[in-house]
Each structure stands twice: as C-alpha cells, then as structure tokens.
Amino acid sequence: GGAGNLTETVGLNTGVGFLALTANTTGSSNAAFGRLSLWQNTTGSNNSALGSGSLQSNTTVALNHRLLGATSGRELAEVMGAVGLAQNFSAIKALATERAGTPDTDPRKQVYSQEELRILVTEAATRDVPVMVHAHGAEGADAAVRAGVRSIEHGTYLTDETLQLMAKQGTYFDPTADIVNDLAEAGGEYDNAGLKRRGEMMRPILRAAIARAQKFGVKIVTGSDTSYGPNSVARISRECGELVAAGLTPLQALQAATIVNAEMLKLDKKTGALDAGLEADMLVVDGNPLD
DSSP: OOOOOTTSOOOOOOOOOEEEEEOOOSOOSOTTOSSSEEEEESSOOOBTTTTBTTOSOOEEOGGGGGGTTOOSHHHHHHHIIIIIGGGOOSOEEEESBOOSSSTTOOTTSBOSOHHHHHHHHHHHHTTTOOEEEEEOSHHHHHHHHHHTOSEEEEOTTOOHHHHHHHHHHTOEEEOOHHHHHHHHSSSTTOOOHHHHHHHHHHHHHHHHHHHHHHHHTOEEOOOOOOOOOTTOOOOHHHHHHHHHHTTOOHHHHHHHHTHHHHHHTTOTTTSSSOOTTSOOOOOOOSSOTTO
C-alpha cells in the first residue's frame, strides 16, 4: 500500500486541501476556465478537471470570477497571495504544457513561462506548499524544473539535460505511462481515433524517458491520471508494470508506488512503508512480487 500522487490521481484520500492552476488555451466553452482558474478540493475527489480522482467533493474558489483573464506575473502573484494560499492548501498543480487527452490540444505546446512558474513556486514556498506541474513538452517541462517545482507529471518529451537537472535538484517524475496505453488502445476513457494515433506515437517516447530518468537517478513515482470512472482502465498496478517494462526492478516499481510517492507528497511520516507507527496500508498477494 502507500501513498498515491494526488496531482495526477491515485486514490489516496488524505483530506488535505488541493489547488489546481489550469490555463485554458483551447477556447473551450467552459466559463469556469479563464487564463487561470482556481479549484479547491477539501476532502479528497472525482474531479477530472484537476486530475485528482481520489477526492470526494470540490468547489470553485469564490473569487474565481476575478481570475478570468489573469495573464501577467503580477496577477498570478496576487492570485496566489490573496486567494490561493489563504485557503490553506497542501498542494498546487499547474499546467506547463497543453493536454494530451483532448484532440484539439498539442501536449508539446508550452502554457506557462518559466517566470510565471517561478512566481507560483516562490509564492507557494512562503507557506511550504509544493507545486506539481503537468508537462509533456520539452520546453514546458524544462521551464517547470528550472522554476523549482516539486514534480513533473507525464514528462513525455523530457530531454537528457532536464532529467539530469531533475536528478540534481531532487525533482520527482510521475510519468503516468498507463494512461498513454489508454490513449493508444480502443475503449477506456479516451476512445478517439486521433488520440489513439497520438498515444501510439507517445508510448515509446515516454517509455524511453522513464528509462533515461532511471539511468540519471531521478526519483520516479506512480500516478494513474484517471478519475476512476466507469470507463477507466488505468491502475497503479499496471503503472508499476510499465515502470518495470521501462527498466526499473520490481522492487523499485513498488517503492515508486509507496515510499517514494509518500515522500513526494510529504506523507512519509504517516504512510508509504511497513513500519511501526505508520498506517497499516498493505496488500497481501500469493507469491513473491519481487520475482
């Protein structure tokens, strides 16, 4: 057992506050999403907009209407200081690149700049709140790492230079590789011909990124990136299999799903390991999972 990655979903209900900063670059009709939207989850949720399927409920921050059109670094700082951090959030998620799971977005395209991400990280650091960033594209992921984020979610096109910097800084890598299988295969949450082709293209690239991350000593964690709805197929168990396929040992994959994930979420004093005083969160199976 152990912790899961709340930023890209794994089903651990910690009851902590959660804040997502989501840039809307597609011009969708969702009025709740301007250049920047704030969502507050207080009990843990099934909110696919946040990618945090373990939570039970969510409410849009009351001052959300003030955020529509927020684009400058100054406005971002004001939002973080006046609204976000005042809510006692325990984690912040931002988008550095567009999504992969929607046909009309380009996951390689950068959304927030390094300067903007640095503002988010700096403001959040005043309350010791970690910033975790969705990033597929190389430029957006590199900007996020250089801005000092705690983790990169997805990281499909991470370069060797960025991975080496992640290893040096201790930035965590949550590849969510199994959700790319969902893109590439029929059925599931992403049953779309265009996304299928995208998933087929991304799958070997991401697997190679995981292998290189392992080689450089990057801290790898697991996440499912699903809201666990009726069509959901991605699971942490399958994610562990993807990590092994990319070159991690079975033990390293299990650690990615438990103790390393708990460390990333700052929950390692509570869960993530089989130790005296920690939550007795475990799964008993036949055979030796390390074989």
